[in-house]
Amino acid sequence: MSGRARRGAGSSVPTGLALSGLARAVALGASLAASPWPALAAEGDCFGYGELGAGPGPTLGTVKAGAARVPFLRGASERKGCPGPDPACRETAFVVPGNTVILAGAPGEASPGFVCATYVGQKGTVRSGWLPEGAVARAPDAPGQRSRDWTGIWRAPEATLVIRQAKAAGALSVKGDATFGALDPDRVRRGAVNLGSVDGTMAPSGPSLAFTMGDRGTLPYAGGEAADCRLRLTLLPPFLLAQDNNACGGMNVSFTNVYRRTKP
Structure with missing residues (x-):
């Protein structure tokens, strides 16, 4: 299935080994939650940096x-009393x-003394969890x-976004393709790779850019029908954070992810 499929799809969130620094490995103990990657799925839990456009x-x-x-550190749902200083929480x-880590928009509200952080490896693998607040220096605005x-x-992983200057002053053209199953040799062999795409033109507002793919062109994010593909972007150099509504392609195709720029 390809193009602007109207059926909903779950997120394809990468899991695996995240690289730290130039070569060190970060063991991956658990996968991230699916879109919208809630910063605090439940009080004391950390599964991502939160919903874009909120807070x-x-x-x-x-x-x-x-x-x-x-x-x-483990969250509250994994072990009672976590996150905390108990070695069992590690x-x-x-x-x-x-x-460099991405910090949730309102870190520490449910667990004072800790920050909800997401680390992104050089190959795009991601890992979220609690870190001691004193171990992280917040970057200036x-x-x-x-x-x-x-x-x-x-x-x-399995997604590319190409952003160019549009003809209209201040507007940007966003085009992208995503897949689900392209990294699975068996799905590739069976022709079972699902496809998705986005295409829109919109002016950013500060570090944010959001739009809906309407039947007759790009619409504001709140426009269109419920089944239309919606994409929200947040520029957080060196990262670009993306979040869609799981309606931008075939089953399980999603643009929700953390991106790195490979070419200016």
């Missing part, structure tokens, strides 16, 4: 120098000093984004 939005942080490894996955900060080819 203050995610920010960046850097793991401070100190301990050689800073392990992620997971095998860890980050190291200098790693980024300067205002320019069009050239957006433009380029952005890639994530």
Whole structure:
């Protein structure tokens, strides 16, 4: 199935081994939750950076120098009393000093002293979990984004977004393709890879850009019908965060992911 399929689809969220620094491995203990990647699925749990367009939005942080490894901590639903100082709360996955992490928009509200952080490896694999707040330095607010900060080819596992300057002043053209199953040799052999695409033109508002793919062109995010493909982007250099409504392609196809720019 390809194109603007109207049937809903679940998110395809990458799992696997996340790389820390240049070569260190981060063990992956659990996969991320599906769209919209709630920052706090339940009180004391951390599964992602939160829903884009809601609240203050995610920010960046850097793991401070100190301990050689800073392990992620289990959430409340995994073990009573977590996150906390009890060694039993520690997971095998860890980050190291200098790693950049994406912090949930309202970190620590449910677990004071801890931040809900997402680490993105160089190959696009992701890992979210609690970190001690004292182990992470929050990055200063980024300067205002320019069009050239957006433009380029952005890639994530099984998804690509191409952003170019549009003809209309201040507007950007966003085109993308995504798959589900393209990394599975068996699905490829059986011709069971599902496809999806997005295509829209809209002016960004600060670090955010959002639109709906209507039958006759691009619409504001709140426009169109419930089954129309909707895409919301947040620019958080060096990352581009994307979130769709699971209506932008075939079964299980989703653009929801963290992207890195491969070409300006």
